[in-house]
Amino acid sequence: MAFSMVLLFSLTSWFSGLGCGKKAVSNPIPESTTFYDLSVGGIEGGTLQMSDFRGKYVLCVNVASKCGYTPQYKDLQALYDQYQDKLVIIGFPCNQFLGQEPGSQEEIVEFCEKNYGVTFPLSEKIDVKAPISTRSISGSPLRTSTEMPTMW
Numbered sequence: 001m002a003f004s005m006v007l008l009f010s011l012t013s014w015f016s017g018l019g020c021g022k023k024a025v026s027n028p029i030p031e032s033t034t035f036y037d038l039s040v041g042g043i044e045g046g047t048l049q050m051s052d053f054r055g056k057y058v059l060c061v062n063v064a065s066k067c068g069y070t071p072q073y074k075d076l077q078a079l080y081d082q083y084q085d086k087l088v089i090i091g092f093p094c095n096q097f098l099g100q101e102p103g104s105q106e107e108i109v110e111f112c113e114k115n116y117g118v119t120f121p122l123s124e125k126i127d128v129k130a131p132i133s134t135r136s137i138s139g140s141p142l143r144t145s146t147e148m149p150t151m152w
Contacts, residue, residue, distance in 0.1 A: 041124035063091040064100035073116035089120040
């Protein structure tokens with residue numbers, strides 16, 4: 001029996017199409033949308049279609065090249081190497097937390113390959129703290145905020 005598990009860490013607005021500095025979305029994602037209906041731009045162009053990962057575990061990780069957790073690339077790559085038949089790791093670079101990912105997309109790719117041998121997919125640079133229209137967890141009517149609060 002095929003199954004999938006999706007793990008999301010430090011991602012908020014990507015699901016509303018707010019990658020790369022895009023502004024608030026006027027039409028929120030319909031409730032019937034699944035993870036596998038979503039896509040995001042890849043760091044080297046093209047599109048990462050979540051439907052391509054059906055049947056695998058998916059670990060989405062917010063990453064940066066100049067933060068205290070940067071060495072996680074090594075461990076993430078080791079995990080990916082060991083389990084890539086069952087696991088996909090997708091790195092989501094973001095520069096909104098103390099400017100810890102200031103490089104261009106090309107510089108990010110070069111850094112990750114040169115220093116950590118990263119071969120798992122990376123998205124285009126995204127904004128996770130951005131204006132967003134969203135539903136509250138309780139399912140109450142749509143509300144609009146000017147910035148999603150950061151919970152950590």
